[in-house]
Amino acid sequence: xxxxxxxxxxxxxxxxxxxxxxxxxxxxxxxxxxxxxxxxxxxxxxxxxxxxxxxxxxxxxxxxxxxxxxxxxxxxxxxxxxxxxxxxxxxxxxxxxxxxxxxxxxxxxxxxxxxxxxxxxxxxxxxxxxxxxxxxxxxxxxxxxxxxxxxxxxxx
Amino acid sequence: xxxxxxxxxxxxxxxxxxxxxxxxxxxxxxxxxxxxxxxxxxxxxxxxxxxxxxxxxxxxxxxxxxxxxxxxxxxxxxxxxxxxxxxxxxxxxxxxxxxxxxxxxxxxxxxxxxxxxxxxxxxxxxxxxxxxxxxxxxxxxxxxxxxxxxxxxxxx
DNA sequence: ATTGAAATATGTTCGTA
DNA sequence: TACGAACATATTTCAAT
Numbered sequence: 001x002x003x004x005x006x007x008x009x010x011x012x013x014x015x016x017x018x019x020x021x022x023x024x025x026x027x028x029x030x031x032x033x034x035x036x037x038x039x040x041x042x043x044x045x046x047x048x049x050x051x052x053x054x055x056x057x058x059x060x061x062x063x064x065x066x067x068x069x070x071x072x073x074x075x076x077x078x079x080x081x082x083x084x085x086x087x088x089x090x091x092x093x094x095x096x097x098x099x100x101x102x103x104x105x106x107x108x109x110x111x112x113x114x115x116x117x118x119x120x121x122x123x124x125x126x127x128x129x130x131x132x133x134x135x136x137x138x139x140x141x142x143x144x145x146x147x148x149x150x151x152x153x154x155x156x
Numbered sequence: 157x158x159x160x161x162x163x164x165x166x167x168x169x170x171x172x173x174x175x176x177x178x179x180x181x182x183x184x185x186x187x188x189x190x191x192x193x194x195x196x197x198x199x200x201x202x203x204x205x206x207x208x209x210x211x212x213x214x215x216x217x218x219x220x221x222x223x224x225x226x227x228x229x230x231x232x233x234x235x236x237x238x239x240x241x242x243x244x245x246x247x248x249x250x251x252x253x254x255x256x257x258x259x260x261x262x263x264x265x266x267x268x269x270x271x272x273x274x275x276x277x278x279x280x281x282x283x284x285x286x287x288x289x290x291x292x293x294x295x296x297x298x299x300x301x302x303x304x305x306x307x308x309x310x311x312x
Numbered sequence: 313a314t315t316g317a318a319a320t321a322t323g324t325t326c327g328t329a
Numbered sequence: 330t331a332c333g334a335a336c337a338t339a340t341t342t343c344a345a346t
Contacts, residue, residue, distance in 0.1 A: 006274075007225025018217065025181035025215035028339060042314050044341065057218040059181035061174065064213045065310050069163025075231075075261070075268060090305045102306035105231070105299040112231060112299060116310055118162075143261040143268060149246045150258035154221050154272055184322060198331050200324065 008053050015156040017043055018050070022153055025059035065116055072117040073145040076131065077109035084136025086110055092134045098126055109141070120144075164209050171312040173199055174206070178309055181215035221272055228273040229301040232287065233265035240292025242266060248290045254282055265297070276300075 010018070013036060020032050029047075033040040050056050065073075080089055086104065093099050093113060101114040113131075117123040123144070131140060166174070169192060176188050185203075189196040206212050221229075236245055242260065249255050249269060257270040269287075273279040279300070287296060 008223050010224070018219065021217040022219060023214075023216070025217050030339065038313095039315055040340080041316080041342085045313075054220050054223045057220045058179075059215060059217050060179070060309070061177040061181050061215050062213040063174065063178060063309055063312075064210050067164050067210045068166070068310065070310060073259070075259075094306060097311040099306055100308055100310070101304065103229070103231075103299075103301035104303045104305065105301055107297070107299040109299070112301075113306070141263070143259075143263040143265070145259040145261055145268075147260045148257065149260065150250060150255055150269070152256055153216070153219055154224070154226060154256070155253040156219075186322070194330095195332050196323080197325085197333075201330075 008055060010050070010055060010156070013038065014046055014050060014055075017046060018055070018156055021059075022156075025061075069118050070116045072119055072123050073148065074115050074117065074123055075143045075145070076113050076115060076127070077105075077141040077143075078111040078113065078131070078137055079108070079139040079141075080110040080136045081138050086136075089134050089136050093131075096126070096130050098122075098130075164211060166206070166211060166312075169194065170202055170206060170211075173202060174211070174312055177215075178312075181217075225274050226272045228275055228279050229304065230271050230273065230279055231299045231301070232269050232271060232283070233261075233297040233299075234267040234269065234287070234293055235264070235295040235297075236266040236292045237294050242292075245290050245292045249287075252282070252286050254278075254286075 016036050017032055020027050020035075029043045030040045033043045036043075047056070065071075078089070080086060089111065090102060093102050093111070096115075098115045098117055099113050100116055103112045104110065105112045115123070115126065117126055123142070127140060127142060131137065172192050173188055176183050176191075185199045186196045189199050192199075203212070221227075234245070236242060245267065246258060249258050249267075252271075254271045254273055255269050256272055259268045260266065261268045271279070271282065273282055279298070283296060283298060287293065
């Protein structure tokens with residue numbers, strides 16, 4: 001593992017370890033070790049270094065939104081008034097649990113958010129009652145995800 | 157846990173367990189058990205049911221893209237020719253490792269994708285050499301994420 | 313950086329309530 | 330559903346290379 005100004009370098013063994021754990025965070029280290037052909041202790045040490053280097057941000061259980069009744073995902077482009085403070089709007093967006101992602105973006109909008117709703121009715125309520133009323137929001141454009149075809153992390 | 161036509165219901169204890177594991181997939185069951193005040197075996201049993209019910213889709217290590225040198229995230233709205241087959245375009249998008257998400261959407265575009273690039277140069281190459289050339293793609297609109305302010309899962 | 317083995321911690325199963 | 334105790338696995342540490 002080497003550091004230059006741009007990026008931390010990881011070798012092939014690190015990649016194999018990470019690929020396995022990116023797919024299943026609870027995969028036993030020894031299983032990975034046997035597959036790769038090095039000891040569990042070596043894997044353990046590499047993981048420690050990868051964490052120290054910040055390559056690993058953490059781990060997550062992934063929840064199936066649809067099974068819990070959240071069936072509508074959408075992207076909302078938000079136009080903010082010139083005068084308004086972006087960070088105030090973001091602070092309000094953070095309070096809305098349906099907002100999963102929020103990006104400052106180049107282009108037409110000031111902000112792009114990804115939201116999860118139970119259904120279209122819920123989405124409409126969210127837009128009208130929670131997002132549009134935020135101070136500084138002048139207009140929104142909504143794109144409903146009819147079907148998500150790809151969902152993955154960076155490929156190592 | 158009850159099933160109606162819309163959603164699986166989970167109780168407060170399930171939520172506490174899931175909240176912990178959504179934050180850290182490797183958090184020891186016993187630690188969660190002690191915090192909640194039930195036995196490890198009970199947690200274990202509940203997790204098994206949640207998996208059977210499909211509430212848990214899996215678990216992931218989360219990789220820090222920036223640390224690995226991938227510093228530019230962008231959303232690309234893709235216009236497809238009327239005549240073209242959407243699924244052919246998606247098949248090509250799946251082959252591009254920089255594409256992290258891909259959605260069929262309502263609104264202007266046929267498809268919205270989220271991509272990760274090393275830098276703006278890489279993004280430009282990706283658009284010109286990989287995405288624009290896909291059969292059926294007539295035009296694209298790109299929104300660069302200047303800063304991601306929110307990144308989370310559904311809140312239980 | 314890697315190893316094997318020891319020590320510790322965690323996950324899993326099962327009989328019972 | 331939940332429990333505890335017995336059992337099976339996994340993680341972590343460490344001295345040595």
